[in-house]
Amino acid sequence: MSTISCSDLCKYYQQGDAVIKGLDHVSLEIEQGSFICLSGPSGSGKTTLLNAIGGLDSLDSGEISIDGERVDLLGKAALADLRLYRIGFVFQAYNLIPVLSARENVEFVMQVQGVSAAERKNRSLRILQEVGLEGMEDRRPAQLSGGQQQRVAVARAIVSQPKLVLADEPTANLDSASMEKLMEHFRELNRVHKVTFLIATHDQRVMAWAERRISMEDGRVTRDELQQIR
Amino acid sequence: MAMPLNALSVLAWRNLWRNYRRTLIMLLAIALGAWAMIFMTALLRGMVDDMVRQGIAALPGHLQLHAAAYRDDPSVTHSFPAPDRALLGVLGGEQATAWTSRIKVPAMISSEYENRGVTLLGVDPGGELALGFKPEDIVEGRFLDAADDPGVVIGRKLLQRLETRLGKRVVLMSQDPDNAIAEGGFRIVGVFKAELGSREEGIVYAGRDVVQAMLGIGTGVSEIAVLGRDYQAPEPLVAAIRAVVPADREVLSWLELDPYLATMMRVMNGFVLVWMVVIFLALSFGLVNTLMMAVFERVREIGLMRALGMRPSAIVYQILVESAMLLALGLLTGNLLAIATVIPLKDGIDVSVVSQGMEMMGASSVLYPVLLWPDLLLANVVVIVLGMITSLLPAWRAAQYRPVEALSRT
Numbered sequence: 001m002s003t004i005s006c007s008d009l010c011k012y013y014q015q016g017d018a019v020i021k022g023l024d025h026v027s028l029e030i031e032q033g034s035f036i037c038l039s040g041p042s043g044s045g046k047t048t049l050l051n052a053i054g055g056l057d058s059l060d061s062g063e064i065s066i067d068g069e070r071v072d073l074l075g076k077a078a079l080a081d082l083r084l085y086r087i088g089f090v091f092q093a094y095n096l097i098p099v100l101s102a103r104e105n106v107e108f109v110m111q112v113q114g115v116s117a118a119e120r121k122n123r124s125l126r127i128l129q130e131v132g133l134e135g136m137e138d139r140r141p142a143q144l145s146g147g148q149q150q151r152v153a154v155a156r157a158i159v160s161q162p163k164l165v166l167a168d169e170p171t172a173n174l175d176s177a178s179m180e181k182l183m184e185h186f187r188e189l190n191r192v193h194k195v196t197f198l199i200a201t202h203d204q205r206v207m208a209w210a211e212r213r214i215s216m217e218d219g220r221v222t223r224d225e226l227q228q229i230r
Numbered sequence: 231m232a233m234p235l236n237a238l239s240v241l242a243w244r245n246l247w248r249n250y251r252r253t254l255i256m257l258l259a260i261a262l263g264a265w266a267m268i269f270m271t272a273l274l275r276g277m278v279d280d281m282v283r284q285g286i287a288a289l290p291g292h293l294q295l296h297a298a299a300y301r302d303d304p305s306v307t308h309s310f311p312a313p314d315r316a317l318l319g320v321l322g323g324e325q326a327t328a329w330t331s332r333i334k335v336p337a338m339i340s341s342e343y344e345n346r347g348v349t350l351l352g353v354d355p356g357g358e359l360a361l362g363f364k365p366e367d368i369v370e371g372r373f374l375d376a377a378d379d380p381g382v383v384i385g386r387k388l389l390q391r392l393e394t395r396l397g398k399r400v401v402l403m404s405q406d407p408d409n410a411i412a413e414g415g416f417r418i419v420g421v422f423k424a425e426l427g428s429r430e431e432g433i434v435y436a437g438r439d440v441v442q443a444m445l446g447i448g449t450g451v452s453e454i455a456v457l458g459r460d461y462q463a464p465e466p467l468v469a470a471i472r473a474v475v476p477a478d479r480e481v482l483s484w485l486e487l488d489p490y491l492a493t494m495m496r497v498m499n500g501f502v503l504v505w506m507v508v509i510f511l512a513l514s515f516g517l518v519n520t521l522m523m524a525v526f527e528r529v530r531e532i533g534l535m536r537a538l539g540m541r542p543s544a545i546v547y548q549i550l551v552e553s554a555m556l557l558a559l560g561l562l563t564g565n566l567l568a569i570a571t572v573i574p575l576k577d578g579i580d581v582s583v584v585s586q587g588m589e590m591m592g593a594s595s596v597l598y599p600v601l602l603w604p605d606l607l608l609a610n611v612v613v614i615v616l617g618m619i620t621s622l623l624p625a626w627r628a629a630q631y632r633p634v635e636a637l638s639r640t
Contacts (some may be wrong), residue, residue: 056537057634077541084539091637097533099244109538111237156538 003032003164003196004053009062010218011048021219023059027198028214028221031200032163033186033194037201045219046200047092050166050227053198054087055079084112086155090167095153096141102152103127103137109160127155130185132178146173156183158189167199171230183209215217235551239323239383240554245524256520259558260613263513264564265571267609272572272599273579277588278498282461282600284425286484286492290361291329291455292464293483295471300452301480305583306335309450316474317454325458325467330357331451333441336390337404339434341392348388348434350402352441355379361457370396371420379437381419385430388509389421396421402434406446425594442469506612513613514620521553521624532628533636542629549625550618557617561610572601576629 006029011022030036038046051057053064055071064071066086071136074082083089088109096105106124115123128137131151140227141149150173157165165186171179187209189195207213215223244254286292295317297396300308313321313410321329333352338345355374359365365373373383384392394400396418403413424430434537442448456468464483472481485492516565525532532545579589585595 013619020611051634054537056637057632077543079538080539080541081538083537089537091534091537095530097241097531097534099241099248103242108535111234112538112540112544155364 003034003067004028004030004198005063005065006030006049007063009049009052009064010060010209011045011052011057012060021045023052023062024219025214026221027220028224030196030198032196033190034212035190035197035210036212036214037207038214038216039201040216040222043218044216046177046216047168049220050168050198051201053164054089054166055082061132084109085160086163088160088162088165090150090154090157090165090170093167096149096156098141101138101140102133102144102148104143104154105152106159109156110142113160115160123159124155128152132156132181147175147178150174150177151182154193158185158195161189161193162195164196164198167197167201169203170199171199171201171203176205177203178225179203184227220221234252238548238551239261239388241607242548242555244556245528246321247408249524249527252523253401253518253556256506256556259373259513259516260557260560261563261567263509264561264609264613267509267565267612268565268606269571269599270606271503271609272501272568272601273530274498274502274550275600275602275605276598278494280594280598281494282491285488285595285624286461287362288426288429289455289484289487290358290363290457291484292458292461292472293468293481294433295454295456295458295475296480296482297502298478304334304336304452306333306405306412306445306447306450306452307409309333309407309447309452310479312449312451313454317471319468320467320474321454321456323470323471327457328357328360329454329456329461330354330361331438331454332357333438333445333447333450334452335404335441335445337402337434339388340401340403341393341398343393344391346388346431348432350404350441351435352435352438353410354438355436358435360456362564366424368420369423371418373420373422374435375436379419379441380416380440381436382416382423383435384418386421386423386431387427387430388432388434389418391431394418394568402436402444406444412439412445416440442527466613502608503612506609507616508614510612513610514616517553517617518620518623520556521621524552524629525549525624525628529631529636529639531638532631533633536631536633537637545629546622546625549628550621553617553621553625554614557614561613565606565610568606569601575599591602 003151007027009023009026012021013020019026038049040046048057053075059072071082099109100108103124107120110120112124125165126135128134130153133148134146136144144152150170151198155172171182174182179202183206190197202208208225212226214221297308297310320326330353335350337350339348354377369386374381390397392400399415399417401413401415403411406412437467442450456467458464461484464485468483475481535545536540538589578598581597582595582596588595
């Protein structure tokens with residue numbers, strides 16, 4: 001069964017007299033448990049596609065279904081629930097809540113989900129250890145480096161084990177070792193828990209981890225190919 | 231899924247102190263607003279209470295019994311016999327705490343230099359004292375000893391107007407039931423002071439028996455004044471007395487005898503609410519501005535929370551919790567400030583510089599703030615309820631951001 005089905009997605013932006021093509025008739029089928037990289041230059045539509053699939057942005061036309069449910073037809077509350085329970089986001093900028101500590105940021109989604117305090121603590125400490133932030137749990141984002149903040153954001157995205165992770169440049173601020181560790185973690189989640197990963201990246205090293213690579217340009221899919229898994 | 235309140239509270243509390251200067255200024259504004267609401271209400275309550283107290287003391291009594299036509303023509307022709315057994319039964323019963331009968335007629339008082347129109351009260355001194363005449367209000371000489379005391383007690387101002395003094399004789403002149411002149415000579419045995427200058431200038435106390443004899447009305451009286459247990463609820467006692475007196479008698483509570491006072495009492499509650507709402511309106515601009523600024527500064531975070539699965543309603547709750555905390559802290563400070571201001575003023579505020587104006591309203595020149603728990607509660611409820619309603623605008627604005635647009639804000 002297809003996890004994500006995108007059919008003829010169009011999203012245009014008006015910029016002065018010019019029309020920018022965010023998504024231009026994009027159609028995709030993404031199987032459950034896929035590990036996919038979206039590549040392409042800046043402005044090619046990678047982030048727009050992730051936002052559309054995650055229900056963060058509306059479409060001008062086209063249909064998106066996740067597990068058979070039409071995302072483009074959902075209301076605000078239903079979209080919020082979809083994101084809360086089924087999708088993990090890693091944003092281009094780290095996007096942490098500045099008044100919460102690293103652990104509290106990681107716990108945020110679980111807190112909204114209503115997970116018990118003990119369970120939240122247990123899972124957040126474990127995931128922070130896995131992303132190499134042991135001992136930094138109580139630091140606020142301002143007390144963490146860019147790479148550390150990105151790892152907190154990644155931990156937040158995967159801690160509640162969503163079925164789909166949408167990651168926009170997740171390794172942008174990570175050194176090679178951290179990047180390797182993070183990608184290993186992603187792959188493990190993908191293999192063991194069948195979590196679907198859709199990662200937008202410029203990083204060739206990240207692309208090497210993907211089993212399927214989708215290239216975009218000017219809002220269009222220019223290449224969609226399977227590749228040898230690293 | 232709604233976010234648990236404790237989690238929203240943690241977020242709201244921390245967000246509140248991100249810009250602590252702005253929060254402190256807003257807290258100060260709310261505290262001062264609450265203080266102004268509570269303290270000014272206590273002053274107003276004190277003034278109205280004083281007006282009612284003075285009004286009841288001036289009548290006197292919580293209710294009065296007259297001949298039906300007496301109030302239109304308060305002359306001796308509208309006197310009536312002393313209380314009979316049935317009326318005495320009610321007056322000596324559970325509901326009445328004190329009573330007295332008096333003759334109250336218009337009269338002319340003359341000294342060797344001046345004369346004045348006054349109200350002559352023929353009283354039983356024991357009854358007057360029971361109804362609230364204070365012995366300490368006698369500033370010279372003494373009060374009447376008994377109903378047959380041949381002296382008179384006059385007010386301080388009247389003494390000055392008549393250019394006379396304690397111990398001198400005055401002549402009191404009125405009309406008997408046949409409209410013939412009835413007069414008598416009296417020695418001034420005492421001088422009293424009163425909160426209201428009009429009382430000092432317009433009331434003359436003489437012995438009841440002496441006045442009855444002078445007017446030739448036997449044991450007749452003009453009015454019976456009665457004190458009940460609760461001045462705010464005189465109706466049961468009025469009904470009990472009405473049931474035992476003839477139909478040509480009029481039994482009226484102080485609320486009917488002094489409609490101005492009764493209206494003041496009724497208007498007071500509405501005025502307090504209007505006063506509180508007006509102060510809140512001034513506050514609300516600051517509150518909305520603070521919350522709007524807080525929302526504008528956190529658009530990106532709000533977008534993030536929405537992106538992570540927080541429903542728009544949860545965003546509304548978060549802003550409302552933040553507003554509730556701000557209001558609660560401000561109110562707590564304002565309440566403490568108001569209580570701390572009222573307690574040291576329990577012995578009264580001397581407003582004698584505006585005593586004439588106060589007197590015109592029927593209030594005395596010492597203002598006693600009256601802090602009532604219902605007023606305190608009302609001020610807090612007004613601020614919380616209107617504050618939360620006012621906060622709905624910034625909260626609604628915050629919930630309307632589209633995640634993708636909010637996240638792209640820098």
